[in-house]
Ligand SMILES: Nc1ncnc2c1ncn2[C@@H]1O[C@H](COP(=O)(O)OP(=O)(O)OP(=O)(O)O)[C@@H](O)[C@H]1O
């Protein structure tokens with residue numbers, strides 16, 4: 477059975493697309509056949525972050541409208557086996573997605589993939605609702621600041637009331653908190669909320685903490701999901717996250733201000 | 746095709762009652778704008794009733810109604826009206842309502858009005874109080890209303906969420922949003938919470954905003970109730 481996971485946040489620019497790309501890549505690296513679906517119709521940028529923007533021929537909306545089939549539309553990643561991208565349309569607007577259409581495509585994908593990762597647009601309007609409607613699990617991407625936490629709370633409310641599982645009275649969507657752009661120095665100075673603060677407010681299990689990192693910026697500029705940069709802090713934090721998503725227990729890293737000790741300076745760290 | 750359905754039924758609804766010594770247009774406008782400014786959004790399109798005093802004469806109900814509409818409020822009617830006031834209010838298309846016992850006029854209400862109230866008060870008391878239990882956290886943007894009932898929330902009430910009950914409200918998690926107890930006008934209802942960080946608490950239409958709540962009980966377990974016409978906070 478394929479698992480449908482929505483990557484969502486409410487607030488814009490918190491790292492949904494970065495996380496979709498990184499987690500999707502990590503799942504595929506672990507040997508699970510994965511497709512990342514870009515629900516951000518009209519503002520597509522998953523293909524940029526995945527570095528496959530020049531290979532987009534057809535898109536999600538074309539498949540829904542029957543203008544192309546999935547085989548023609550899915551883009552296979554050149555670096556990682558088992559990894560595919562379903563790009564969004566740049567030219568249509570968000571109304572191009574219908575519930576019936578999305579259901580048909582997800583149903584089709586479910587026959588072939590283990591994980592279907594849905595990169596949600598920001599907001600709580602139709603596009604975001606469509607991305608979460610069919611989900612089995614949700615990765616709620618949150619930055620350690622008040623407005624982002626508030627929007628995540630809002631999205632959690634939507635997950636438990638507006639999803640198909642909620643409407644049908646089935647088991648609730650499994651919720652995961654992913655804290656991104658975490659900066660322990662600023663947390664120590666009281667300029668940002670701590671992991672504990674955010675967890676206290678949102679009260680859902682923590683799946684990962686991704687540090688604020690130059691590696692993420694380098695990765696998106698070069699069209700490489702940061703998970704492929706396995707020496708970087710963010711890359712490692714995403715790999716830990718993927719491992720937890722697969723059911724493993726992994727200690728959390730990058731939560732405290734790093735003191736560069738003498739040994740670290742000599743041997744690198 | 747099923748038979749068309751039509752039925753008339755009496756029901757009780759929470760209404761916000763306004764007491765004001767100044768019912769001139771300018772006076773009302775200043776007072777309302779000040780209140781609305783304190784709690785933006787809270788009263789959006791709220792149904793309201795003006796409580797009259799016998800000495801208030803020649804009130805321009807039609808203009809007052811327009812003022813409410815302009816401020817995005819809905820003026821439904823008046824209460825405690827003298828026969829003359831009643832006629833004028835009705836001419837302006839307003840309902841003339843009788844007040845329940847629990848929202849006794851604070852100022853000089855006539856004894857005749859008091860007597861009238863007893864009937865209405867009886868109907869408030871007759872509403873059987875049930876309990877509505879919510880097991881999860883109530884998230885930002887969600888609203889829960891326990892109509893004619895107490896409300897128990899086993900989780901937290903998030904910032905931007907709203908819980909409303911005609912009865913008492915018990916919150917076993919942190920209250921970060923708004924809690925409105927005694928929404929049908931019963932000042933005897935209370936709010937209990939395990940951690941008070943609320944945006945607003947209200948009992949029977951009286952409310953306190955977050956600023957007024959900062960004090961001994963902020964971030965602590967608390968019980969909020971009415972005493973002598975004002976809200977008081979005490980230990981749980
Ligand atoms: N851990 C991180 N460290 C540093 N920068 C980051 C991190 N995560 C994301 N960013 C940066 O934040 C910006 C927004 O990221 P991203 O596009 O993934 O967010 P989004 O939630 O998908 O945005 P939108 O709501 O517009 O879809 C990008 O410039 C990205 O490089």
Ligand SMILES: [Mg+2]
Nearest residue numbers: 492493516596
């Ligand atoms: Mg995005």
